[in-house]
Amino acid sequence: MQFNVDATCGKARACTITTAHSTIQTPIFMPVGTVGSVKALDMADMTELLDTQIILANTYHMYLRPGDETVAKMGGLHGYTTYPNSFLTDSGGFQAFSLSDISKPTESGIEFRSHIDGSKHFFTPEKVIDIQNNLNSDIMMILDDLVALPATQERIKTSIQRTTQWAQQSIDYHRYNQSKGIGINQNIFAIIQGGTDFNFRTQSAEELCAMDYDGFAIGGLSVGESNNLMYDTVEHTTPLMPADKPRYLMGVGTPEDLVENIERGVDMFDCVMPTRNARNGTLFTTFGKVNIKGAVYKYDAQPIDPDCQCYTCRRYSRAYLHHLFRSREITYFRLASLHNLHYYLWLVRQAREAIIAGQFIEFKKDFYARRQS
Amino acid sequence: MQFNVDATCGKARACTITTAHSTIQTPIFMPVGTVGSVKALDMADMTELLDTQIILANTYHMYLRPGDETVAKMGGLHGYTTYPNSFLTDSGGFQAFSLSDISKPTESGIEFRSHIDGSKHFFTPEKVIDIQNNLNSDIMMILDDLVALPATQERIKTSIQRTTQWAQQSIDYHRYNQSKGIGINQNIFAIIQGGTDFNFRTQSAEELCAMDYDGFAIGGLSVGESNNLMYDTVEHTTPLMPADKPRYLMGVGTPEDLVENIERGVDMFDCVMPTRNARNGTLFTTFGKVNIKGAVYKYDAQPIDPDCQCYTCRRYSRAYLHHLFRSREITYFRLASLHNLHYYLWLVRQAREAIIAGQFIEFKKDFYARRQS
Numbered sequence: 001m002q003f004n005v006d007a008t009c010g011k012a013r014a015c016t017i018t019t020a021h022s023t024i025q026t027p028i029f030m031p032v033g034t035v036g037s038v039k040a041l042d043m044a045d046m047t048e049l050l051d052t053q054i055i056l057a058n059t060y061h062m063y064l065r066p067g068d069e070t071v072a073k074m075g076g077l078h079g080y081t082t083y084p085n086s087f088l089t090d091s092g093g094f095q096a097f098s099l100s101d102i103s104k105p106t107e108s109g110i111e112f113r114s115h116i117d118g119s120k121h122f123f124t125p126e127k128v129i130d131i132q133n134n135l136n137s138d139i140m141m142i143l144d145d146l147v148a149l150p151a152t153q154e155r156i157k158t159s160i161q162r163t164t165q166w167a168q169q170s171i172d173y174h175r176y177n178q179s180k181g182i183g184i185n186q187n188i189f190a191i192i193q194g195g196t197d198f199n200f201r202t203q204s205a206e207e208l209c210a211m212d213y214d215g216f217a218i219g220g221l222s223v224g225e226s227n228n229l230m231y232d233t234v235e236h237t238t239p240l241m242p243a244d245k246p247r248y249l250m251g252v253g254t255p256e257d258l259v260e261n262i263e264r265g266v267d268m269f270d271c272v273m274p275t276r277n278a279r280n281g282t283l284f285t286t287f288g289k290v291n292i293k294g295a296v297y298k299y300d301a302q303p304i305d306p307d308c309q310c311y312t313c314r315r316y317s318r319a320y321l322h323h324l325f326r327s328r329e330i331t332y333f334r335l336a337s338l339h340n341l342h343y344y345l346w347l348v349r350q351a352r353e354a355i356i357a358g359q360f361i362e363f364k365k366d367f368y369a370r371r372q373s
Numbered sequence: 374m375q376f377n378v379d380a381t382c383g384k385a386r387a388c389t390i391t392t393a394h395s396t397i398q399t400p401i402f403m404p405v406g407t408v409g410s411v412k413a414l415d416m417a418d419m420t421e422l423l424d425t426q427i428i429l430a431n432t433y434h435m436y437l438r439p440g441d442e443t444v445a446k447m448g449g450l451h452g453y454t455t456y457p458n459s460f461l462t463d464s465g466g467f468q469a470f471s472l473s474d475i476s477k478p479t480e481s482g483i484e485f486r487s488h489i490d491g492s493k494h495f496f497t498p499e500k501v502i503d504i505q506n507n508l509n510s511d512i513m514m515i516l517d518d519l520v521a522l523p524a525t526q527e528r529i530k531t532s533i534q535r536t537t538q539w540a541q542q543s544i545d546y547h548r549y550n551q552s553k554g555i556g557i558n559q560n561i562f563a564i565i566q567g568g569t570d571f572n573f574r575t576q577s578a579e580e581l582c583a584m585d586y587d588g589f590a591i592g593g594l595s596v597g598e599s600n601n602l603m604y605d606t607v608e609h610t611t612p613l614m615p616a617d618k619p620r621y622l623m624g625v626g627t628p629e630d631l632v633e634n635i636e637r638g639v640d641m642f643d644c645v646m647p648t649r650n651a652r653n654g655t656l657f658t659t660f661g662k663v664n665i666k667g668a669v670y671k672y673d674a675q676p677i678d679p680d681c682q683c684y685t686c687r688r689y690s691r692a693y694l695h696h697l698f699r700s701r702e703i704t705y706f707r708l709a710s711l712h713n714l715h716y717y718l719w720l721v722r723q724a725r726e727a728i729i730a731g732q733f734i735e736f737k738k739d740f741y742a743r744r745q746s
Contacts, residue, residue, distance in 0.1 A: 036696065040703040044688060066671065066696045073672060074692050082688055298439065299446060315417060315455055319447050323409065323439045330413040330706050 001139075001187040001214050003246060009360040011238065011265040014352045017246055019138040020185035021078065022053040022085035026246070026267040027351050029258065029344045030088060032275065034058045035065065036081045038341075039275050040333035043083040049311050050341055054086040054138070056270045059131055060095030064114050064121075068134035076136030088270070089137035090250075091128045091191075094219075096121075097146045105145055107162070125166040126173045133183045140183075141217065141250075142170040144191040149223055151195065160200050163193045164207040171211050187214035189248060195220055196229045198236045205240035215246035218266075222252045231260050238265035255284055255347055259367050262351050263360065274344045278336035281325055284343045288371045290318070292336070297322040310342035311335075374512075374560040374587050376619060382733040384611065384638040387725045390619055392511035393558035394451065395426040395458035399619070399640040400724050402631065402717045403461060405648065407431045408438065409454045411714075412648050413706035416456040422684050423714055427459040427511070429643045432504055433468030437487050437494075441507035449509030461643070462510035463623075464501045464564075467592075469494075470519045478518055480535070498539040499546045506556045513556075514590065514623075515543040517564040522596055529568050536566045537580040544584050560587035562621060568593055569602050571609045578613035588619035591639075595625045604633050611638035628657055628720055632740050635724050636733065647717045651709035654698055657716045661744045663691070665709070670695040683715035684708075 002018040006025075017024040031038045031046070033055045038046060046052045057077055062068055074080040077087045093110055097103050100112035109124035125143045132140040145162040147155055167190045174188050190208040194200030209216060218237050221230045234249060241247050248268035249261050258269055274284065283290040285305035290297075292304070303313035304321065312321070312335040324332035347367075354363030375391040379398075390397040404411045404419070406428045411419060419425045430450055435441055447453040450460045466483055470476050473485035482497035498516045505513040518535040520528055540563045547561050563581040567573030582589060591610050594603045607622060614620050621641035622634050631642055647657065656663040658678035663670075665677070676686035677694065685694070685708040697705035720740075727736030 035700045035702060036693075037700075037702050037704045040707075042688075042704050042708060044684075061700075065700060066692075070671065070692075070696075074674065074690070080690075080693055080696075082693070298443065301447065311417075315415075317447070317453075319439075319443075320409075320453055320455070323443075323453075327408045327410075327434075327438060329408060329410050330703060331410045331415050333703050334413075334707060335415060 003215075003244065005243065007356045007358075009355040009358050010263065012262050012351070012355045012360045013265060013267055014355040015246065015267050019054075019086045019187065021087075021138055024053045024086060025352060027258070027262045027348045027355075028054060028268050029348045030054050030056045030268065030270040031341050032056045032058070032270055032272045033081070033083075035061045036071070036077060038337070040279070040330075040337045041275075041341075043081055045334075045338065046083060047085065049338060050345060052085065052345065054088060055083065056088045056090065057135065057137065058092070058095060059089045059128060059135065059141075060092035060099070062089075062135055063092060063131050064116055068131040072134035072136070076134070078136065086138040087135070088139040089132050089135050089141065091141045091143045092123055092131065093128070093143045093146060094251075096123055105162075109143065125170040129170060129173055129177070129183075129188075133177065133186065136186065138185070138187060139215070140174070140186055140188045142167055142188065142190055144193055144219055146220065147193070147195065149195055149225065153197075156195050156197060156200055159193055160204050160207075163191065163204060167208050167211060167213075171213060175212065189213055189215040189217050189246075191217045191219035191250065192237060192241075193220045196225050196233050198233070201233060201237050202240060205237055209240065209242055213245070215248060216241050217248040217250050219250045221249065222257070222271075227257070227260075230257070231264065234261050234266060235264045241265075255344070255367075258344070258347060259351065259364055262348070262355075263364060269348075274340035275337045278340040279333050281336075283336060284340050286343075286370050292318065292321050292325050294322075304339050305343070308339065308343065308346075310339050312339040312342075376588075376617065378616065380729045380731075382728040382731050383636065385635050385724070385728045385733045386638060386640055387728040388619065388640050392427075392459045392560065394460075394511055397426045397459060398725060400631070400635045400721045400728075401427060401641050402721045403427050403429045403641065403643040404714050405429045405431070405643055405645045406454070406456075408434045409444070409450060411710070413652070413703075413710045414714075416454055418707075418711065419456060420458065422711060423718060425458065425718065427461060428456060429461045429463065430508065430510065431465070431468060432462045432501060432508065432514075433465035433472070435462075435508055436465060436504050437489055441504040445507035445509070449507070451509065459511040460508070461512040462505050462508050462514065464514045464516045465496055465504065466501070466516045466519060467624075469496055478535075482516065498542045502543060502546055502550070502556075502561075506550065506559065509559065511558070511560060512588070513547070513559055513561045515540055515561065515563055517566055517592055519593065520566070520568065522568055522598065524568065526570075529570060529573055532566055533573050533577050533580075536564065536577060540581050540584060540586075544586060548585065562586055562588040562590050562619075564590045564592040564623065565610060565614070566593045569598050569606050571606070574606060574610050575613060578610055582613065582615055586618070588621060589614050590621040590623050592623045594622065595630070595644075600630070600633075603630070604637065607634050607639060608637045614638075628717070628740075631717070631720060632724065632737055635721070635728075636737060642721075647713035648710045651713040652706050654709075656709060657713050659743050665691065665694050665698050667695075677712050678716070681712065681716065681719075683712050685712040685715075
């Protein structure tokens, strides 16, 4: 991976990441393609309509179905799905933790049952790298020990220690693999934990950032804490992360979250929000949220956002989308998902331009002003 | 509507229909856009990816939701949905008959309850024309009196009489409307009934074809009778229909049904089969059906049909589609529907070329040969 900081504006950064499959300009939002498909959209939508350079796939899901060995056999994620640009895969730990009925973190990994058929599985730091080697993602995430908040100080302490220990195992294993020719073009990121406790965050960041990772993520946020506490924790943590490597805030968030955390020095984001909310009727615009279910849209001939140039806004009215949503038409899901992802990707591109122009503060002011008008 | 018979080959015909919105070359298959959207697809898919010149919308559904007056307010079906080519709308009678819990045909119309909210409604021959005027479809179908088969001779006789009576009311009403400037660019088709009884079909055809309709349909088939009985009934009926007007076989059917009935002189078809079967995992190809659910496709890197040039076959493998289907991904529905509709539209275009080349028999032979290889 090549990484370059193209410009900064305050703590906000505009960077360029080059992987074996694409060149990614940050700040970037990565659409979530859980099972190797961004829900309701296809890979040509990703490249031709949304111009994405990187998307995410979930290791937990791909491991359970169709199986990482199946994916490997069919040419890895790129061959299997035909998406030609970069994939980031998570470690699977979060899903093993959140989707599984039983999930037991131990000293050596996480035991869990499949949400599909109840079968038992065990993820270790090495195992999730093996899986991600099979998936051949461009950026792999390591296994971390997640904590449900609120948690005791002791439990958080264990999580930090375990995450650091697993991180050491993970980087050793990956570099060893690479020396054997495995995962040569794959990059690996560690995940800083510590909840909203600044001391723990400092400890986790210092321990992990001393290791030879290609990038670092902030994990364990956007799990129910207040927005301000999330922003403060990010603000505390980013200065502890190396300036010459990408910074990824996992699972975040709203358009406001993106703007606030870009300001605090984050380069990469992912979240199911734009696609999930689209399916539930919530559309994001420059002037705030539109709930397309609302009766007020029944005769509204305007596009979702008159300022938007997406596939959907160039073609369809709020009235028609309102009707498709109320009629539970499958068609609605794609049109709404295209719009929301287009908005998120447009937003981070606008942020990048503002950073390069040295006008991030003005950009942020304008972003909020439009939402209040 | 302009209508021209471009070529014939035996009884098979290649015609051109020109409406206010598009030029349609027959034989043609019309995708079903029940609520003003072909399930899982959008109107740009219809024009840009499938090159359709005509699609169908269901009067019953549009009347109940969003309401035909809403559609009229938003510019008719064309303005509301943005589909620029022709719409055919059915009369709503079939859905009032089949979707409603209670449905009571009377001398003057059909009483039914909404499948959405249970509210009571009454369709008369005039009412369904009013609705279709609001929808502003290019081809309107008249209300007919449907019979659940098997039925007594007496019930079928009543159906024929009533259908003829309603047809007289319908054409009088439409021509009167037109004299007042309503529905000037709209065409109207009558529907020949009579089950599989040749005498009744003869009577119905003779009575209806004496009236000033723009085209004629054969209704009441593909409702459970054997294929051969359907083909024989069509073969009996088409010679009774005027040669200088379009012939439309409603709600039919499989690829085999299309080929057999084109041979018997039918110009127009519609059916939910390609889209519904796509969603259920059945894909149509030149060599027969593919059930994409099958484990045999798990590692199959080929497209659905190596001879197909559709959006899906140019991009995705059976293995990936198999995975999307098994994972119940929304994405699958669009990719599969695009393929099946592309196949149906390709098939009727091939039939047209064969008719023009005077080689329909060879075309039919080849169609069946490929399915047995």
